[in-house]
Amino acid sequence: MKLKKFNYFFQLVFFIFFGLMNGNHVYAKSENDIKKLDRIIAVVDQDVITEKELQEKINSVISNLKNQKIEIPSESVLRKQVIERLIANSIQIQLAYQTGLKISDAQVDKTIERIAEKNKLNTADFKKTLEKDGTNFYKFREEIRNEITIAQLKEREVDSKIVITDGEIDNFLNAQSKEIQEEFEVAHILIRVPEDASPEKLEKLKNKAEDAAKQIQSGKNFTQVSAAFSETPNALEGGNLGWKKASDLPTLFVDALKKTEVGKITPILRSPNGFHILKLINKKGS
Secondary structure, X not given: OOOOOOOOOOOOOOOOOOOOOOOOOOOOOOHHHHHHHOOEEEEEOOEEEXXXXXXXXXXXXXXXXXXXXXXXXXXXXXXXXXXXXXHHHHHHHHHHHHOOOOOOHHHHHHHHHHHHHHOOOOHHXXXXXXXXXXXXXXXXXXXXXXXXXHHHHHHXXXXXXXXXXXXXXXXXXXXXXXXXXXXXXXXXXXXXXXXXXXXXXXXXXXXXXXXXXXHHHOOOOHHHHHHHHOOOOOHHHOOEEEEEEHHHOOHHHHHHHHOOOOOOEXXXXXXXXXXXXXXXXXXXXX
C-alpha cells in the first residue's frame, strides 16, 4: 500500500559535507560492504552521518520514486542530493535543540494519527502497514518528530524577524480591497552557481541549465528532470513550491511567470545564486 506523508519541513540551503561522491554502494552484499556502512561520511557539529544512514535514506528515496513512476537519477546525483538533505536536517535539528525547541510525544502521536486517517487507517493498522512495507515504526516516529521540529523552527525564525506597523497593515488591506493578488502554483529547478565561479565554470553550469530545459521541452517529465539536475532541498519531489502569492516570490520570478502559459516553463532565469527554471502548474487572481 502506498502511504501519503505530510511534507512538514523547510530546508536550509547551507550545508557542510565531505565524502559525497565516494563509495557508490546502495546495498550491503558482503562483510566488506557491511564495514563500509559503519563509515562516518560527514560530521555536522555534534552529529555524525554514517554510510549506513545514508544508504537507508537512498533506498527509501529510490522506493518512493519507483512508487511515483519517476525516473531515478544517476547514483552520484542521488547520493549528493540525499546527503545534502541529511546534513541540512541535522543542522536545523541541532539548532532547534540548542534554542530549546522540543516536540512532545503527544504532538507526534497526533500527527501520525492524521497521517493514518489520510490513508483510511487507524494508528494500529497504520503501524502494521508500515512494518509490513519494511519501515521501522520507531524510526518513522523520529522522522516525523524531526519534520515537525524543522517546520516550527522555520516558522519561529521567520516570525521573529517580522515587524509590522499599523501603516503597513492599512496599506495591505487597502491593496487587497482593490484587487485580488495573483497566485502561482510553481515547480522550481535550480542550478546553483558559486560566488567565485570562473567563466569556464559559469559556462558549464549554464550549459547544464540549458540541457535541463531542452529535456523538459522535448517532453521529459519536469519531476524527473528536477530529480536529476536541481539543487533545491525538494528536488527529488519535483521541486514543487505549491501555491505562492506574487508578493512572496522574487520579482524576477513573477515577471517571467506572468508571461508563461499554464503547463509551460519559463526561459532560464539568472539570479545571484544560480540559474532557475520555473514550471507554471496553475495560476489564479487578477
